[in-house]
Amino acid sequence: MLSLVHLTKEYGKTRVVDDITLDIESGTTFGFLGPNGAGKTTTIKMIVGLSHPSAGTVNINCGDPRDKSVRERIGFMPEDPYFYDHLTGSEFLSFCANLFPKKSPRKHSDILKSVGMFEYRNQPIYTYSKGMKQRLGLAQALVNDPQYLFLDEPLDGLDPIGRAEIKKVLLELKKRKKTIFLNSHILSDVEEICDEIGIINKGKLIFSGKVKEFCDGKNLESRFVDVINQDNKS
Amino acid sequence: MRNIFVVAQNTFKEAIRDKILYVILGFAALFILSTIFFGSISLGEDIKVIKDFGLAGIYLFSLLVTIFVGASLIYKEIEKRTLYVVLSKPISHAEFIIGKFIGLYLSVFISTVLMTLVYLVVVAAKGGGFDAPALIAILLQFFEIAIFVALMILFSTFSTPIASTVYAILILYIGHSLDLILKYAQKHENLSLYFVKTIYYILPNLEKFNVRNLVVHHIYPSGASVGYSFLYAVLYSTILLILATWKLKHEDL
Numbered sequence: 211m212l213s214l215v216h217l218t219k220e221y222g223k224t225r226v227v228d229d230i231t232l233d234i235e236s237g238t239t240f241g242f243l244g245p246n247g248a249g250k251t252t253t254i255k256m257i258v259g260l261s262h263p264s265a266g267t268v269n270i271n272c273g274d275p276r277d278k279s280v281r282e283r284i285g286f287m288p289e290d291p292y293f294y295d296h297l298t299g300s301e302f303l304s305f306c307a308n309l310f311p312k313k314s315p316r317k318h319s320d321i322l323k324s325v326g327m328f329e330y331r332n333q334p335i336y337t338y339s340k341g342m343k344q345r346l347g348l349a350q351a352l353v354n355d356p357q358y359l360f361l362d363e364p365l366d367g368l369d370p371i372g373r374a375e376i377k378k379v380l381l382e383l384k385k386r387k388k389t390i391f392l393n394s395h396i397l398s399d400v401e402e403i404c405d406e407i408g409i410i411n412k413g414k415l416i417f418s419g420k421v422k423e424f425c426d427g428k429n430l431e432s433r434f435v436d437v438i439n440q441d442n443k444s
Numbered sequence: 445m446r447n448i449f450v451v452a453q454n455t456f457k458e459a460i461r462d463k464i465l466y467v468i469l470g471f472a473a474l475f476i477l478s479t480i481f482f483g484s485i486s487l488g489e490d491i492k493v494i495k496d497f498g499l500a501g502i503y504l505f506s507l508l509v510t511i512f513v514g515a516s517l518i519y520k521e522i523e524k525r526t527l528y529v530v531l532s533k534p535i536s537h538a539e540f541i542i543g544k545f546i547g548l549y550l551s552v553f554i555s556t557v558l559m560t561l562v563y564l565v566v567v568a569a570k571g572g573g574f575d576a577p578a579l580i581a582i583l584l585q586f587f588e589i590a591i592f593v594a595l596m597i598l599f600s601t602f603s604t605p606i607a608s609t610v611y612a613i614l615i616l617y618i619g620h621s622l623d624l625i626l627k628y629a630q631k632h633e634n635l636s637l638y639f640v641k642t643i644y645y646i647l648p649n650l651e652k653f654n655v656r657n658l659v660v661h662h663i664y665p666s667g668a669s670v671g672y673s674f675l676y677a678v679l680y681s682t683i684l685l686i687l688a689t690w691k692l693k694h695e696d697l
Contacts, residue, residue, distance in 0.1 A: 221696075258532045260697045278534040286532035292524035294454065296461035308450040309533040334461075350529060 211236055212257070212358065212389060216266035219252050219413075226252045228413035229266070234406070236271075236357075237387040239380070241394060241404035241421070245438055249413040250393040251289055254362050257391065258286045270358055282310060285356035289363045289393070291347030293335045299346050300331035306350040314355045324382075325349045326375045340367040348376060352383075359383065361392040365399055377403060401430040409434065411441045447535045451543025452550065459513045459551035468512060469555055472505035476562045480570060491572040492660060498563040499581055499656040506556045506589055511612065514548050514596035515605035518692070522601075527697060537693045541597060541685055549593045553586065577659040584670065587677035588653035592616065594684035595648075601691040618643075619650035648680050 212234040219227040227249040234240050244250050255261040257268050259275035273280035293302050303318050322328040325345040330338065338346065344367050351359060364380070365373050373396075380403050383390060394400050400407065401421060407430075408418040417424060417437065425433050459465060479497040483490030518541075521527040530540060560582050567575045595615060599608035618625075622644050629640035652673050655665050665673075 255528070255697065260528055260531060262696060278536070281532065281534040284532070286528070288525050288528040290525070291529060292526055293529070294458050294526065296458050297454070301457070305450065305454045306529070306533060309447055309530070309535050311446070311534065347529075354533075 211269075211271065212391065213269040214253075214257070214266065215269070217253065217256060217263055217268060218265040219249070219256060219261065220264040226413050227256070227263075227410075230410070230415045231266075232408055232415060232418055234389065234391065236389050238406055239384045239390040239392075239404045241392055241400035241407040242410065243394065243397065243400065243407055243434060244410035248410045250410060251362055253410065254286075254360055254391070254393055258284060258360050282312070282354065283356055284358045284360065285351035285354060286360045287347045287351040287362060287364055289366065290340075291343055291350075293343065293346065293350075295336040296334060298332050298334055299327055299338070299342075299349075302335060302346065303331075303349055303353055307353045310354045312354075314353060316352070316355045318353070321349050321352050324352075324379050326372065341369060341372050344368055345372065345376070348379065352379075357388060359388055359390045359392075361390065363393055363395065365394060365396050373399065397431040397434055398429075401425070409437060411438055416441050447539040448543045448546065451530075451535070451540055452546035455517070455544050455547025456550050459548060460554075462513060464512050465509060465551070465555065468505060468508050469558060472501060472555075472559045473562050475501045475505065476559065476566055480566060483570060491567065491570060494567055494570055494572070495575065495578065495660045496657075498566065499578060499660070502556060502559045502563060502582065503585055503656065505559060506552055506585065507592065507616070509552050509555045510548070510589060510592050510596055511609050513551060514593060515600060515608045515612075517544055517548060517597060518600040518688075519603070519605055519608070522695070522697065525697075531697070538685075538689045541689045541692060545593060545597055545681075545685055548597070549590060552589055552593060556582065556586065556589070577662065577664060580664060580670070581656045581659045584653040584655055584665070584673055587673050588650055590677050590681045591648050591650070591684070594681040594688070598684045598688040598691070601688050601695065615647060616650065619648045620654065621651075622647060622649050623651055649676075652676060 214230050214232040217227055217230040218225065230253065242250050242253065252261060256263050257275060259281065268275055270280050270284060275281065275284065297305065299322065300318065303322065307314065307318065319328060322331050325348050327342065327345045327349060330342060348364055351361065365376055368376060377399060380390060384403065404421055406419060407421055407424060409416050421430065476498050479494040482497050483494040486493045563578065564575060592612065595612050596608060599611050603611065626640055626644050629637050
């Protein structure tokens with residue numbers, strides 16, 4: 211289970227994430243939505259232990275994400291990922307895999323094939339397009355076969371074929387009961403993939419629950435726009 | 445330990461695939477070869493001139509390799525967010541910093557070894573035989589480079605590559621002038637001796653590692669002095685790496 215308890219982040223006097231409390235059951239695919247600058251990326255960085263909360267706690271399976279033992283079970287893909295230019299995709303994947311004490315049962319070739327990067331594996335990363343880096347970003351997050359997966363805009367910058375491939379990977383992970391937490395702007399995809407969503411606006415969590423419950427017969431995008439506009443007015 | 449090795453191997457691989465390294469090494473080889481010309485226009489002192497210029501060249505080009513490869517080492521990872529990927533894995537900040545240090549140091553070490561080989565060939569070709577004493581100067585240079593690499597890593601945790609380079613060069617300059625500054629302060633009462641002594645003990649005394657002029661004149665440091673310089677380099681580099689780790693740990697990525 212993933213628990214955020216009164217999670218807060220302040221930069222000087224600006225509160226970027228404001229007292230978020232949220233529980234996500236294991237095996238849930240959770241979409242974290244919000245307009246630009248709402249605090250999504252800051253939240254995900256605190257969840258994976260890259261950023262220190264000003265207040266509150268993050269628990270992943272009752273453990274602190276800054277503990278190595280917890281990080282062994284998580285995978286993280288940052289937004290707009292950038293890697294070591296002079297390595298090949300395959301070398302980068304091996305580098306990431308070697309940082310884990312236990313060898314994952316998943317073969318690198320299978321991971322690369324699943325994200326559509328197998329044929330480019332021996333090319334240096336500086337020759338990759340944005341979409342290819344995005345796919346490699348997902349591949350490195352899967353390299354330890356994590357139980358918890360945190361993805362920051364995983365579908366950003368992908369062409370329709372790439373998006374379909376990545377969605378297929380995510381749906382397969384969902385079938386394997388992985389806990390997936392993803393930030394995304396592409397609401398149609400979130401609607402298709404996620405069981406639950408959380409909506410953050412100006413740092414505050416304004417909704418969390420089932421996608422169907424939130425949509426209430428409408429599509430996610432129009433409901434999202436209504437809710438954000440309503441929240442901005444209030 | 446394993447993570448340190450993984451990061452070091454990766455840093456080394458990245459560094460040796462960077463074209464800038466080969467450009468610097470190319471210029472270094474040209475410079476060392478050009479000492480033959482400088483030697484030929486001296487009056488019967490050609491071997492001494494070749495050794496003087498050659499050893500100075502190896503030192504300067506080793507610094508250039510460290511600056512060009514090391515200045516952006518951590519900064520680039522923070523700016524381009526590669527660090528997000530690495531530090532979200534089960535690796536500590538200390539393992540990351542030490543791995544970066546070893547990887548960069550290894551690439552500078554190998555570059556220096558290559559320059560030394562060219563130097564030894566040039567000296568031997570000009571009739572100077574195998575210049576074994578030069579190896580003592582190069583050994584001490586390796587100790588100094590360890591401090592310089594650690595400095596570059598520390599600076600790159602909080603400043604841009606250009607600022608890191610400027611800070612490192614300033615410390616390098618002051619570090620080689622500390623003995624002179626202290627002597628000056630002791631002679632002139634208007635300079636605060638306390639202040640100068642504080643700087644003297646805080647900043648690295650890099651002149652300890654400079655025996656290039658001595659070995660050219662066949663004056664060699666004692667084993668104890670080399671051992672002391674080694675311990676000084678290890679201690680100073682360790683302190684710098686601890687500071688770099690602390691800075692990175694408290695960096696809000």
